[in-house]
Amino acid sequence: MQSPFANIPPVVKNLIIINILFFIATYALAQFVDLGQLFAAYYPASPLFRPWQPLTYMFMHGGFSHIFFNMFALFSFGPLLEYTLGSKRFFNYYFITGIGGYVLYTLVQALQVHAITGGFSIANPQYQESFAVYGEKAGTLMGLYFGPMVGASGAIFGLLLAFGVLFPELEMMIMFIPVPVKAKYFVIGYIAIELFAGFGRFQGDTVAHFAHLGGALFGFILLKIWGVKRPNNFY
Secondary structure: OOOOOOOOOHHHHHHHHHHHHHHHHHHHOOOOOOHHHHHOOOOOOOOOOOOHHHHHHHOOOHHHHHHHHHHHHHHHHHHHHHHHOOHHHHHHHHHHHHHHHHHHHHHHHHHHHHHHHHOOOOOOOOOOHHHHHOOHHHHHHHHHHHOEEEOOOOHHHHHHHHHHOOOOEEOOOOOOOOOOOEHHHHHHHHHHHHHHHHHOOOOOOOOOHHHHHHHHHHHHHHHHOOOOOOOOOOO
């Protein structure tokens, strides 16, 4: 019997493998090194920021459900896009949209820091010193400086955007929705939800919505720059 993974194209297959290896290593090596702190993405002015993090954060995940749904989406949407774009272009698309997610998320962080401090960084990002100056907003400020961002979701949203643009009429079965939904409506609806959640800033919501939106935005720009057309032989 042929393996269900036999027809997965190389970039998608290797991305899934690397993500799983990073996930296992995070827990297996926890007693020796904090890979989450080392490879997650932090605000550029944070003392925890490292220059490789805008790339490595895509391989870090916050739990089993986080990596499962991201890898399931990569497994579901990635192969058709890799076959359509070609492996090299798909590789570039994935990583550029993932970095784009970090860029937009960081810009939003910078605006939040500026709203509290009047600048984009502070000299001594410690809670006690910040509380003396900014009062109750010090907690929010420390969250912006020391809250990590992890996950492949920025790149995954880039893939979803590309899927909706290149295969808009393809009907999909979505969990909890009993009828088929065309890809274009799924993508538009999902982006609308992310916009609402991102600007709503609901209490207890720890999802990096603007990283998702950044991935979709950079994906749309890339498709336009590359001049990628919808396949006319796909049914």
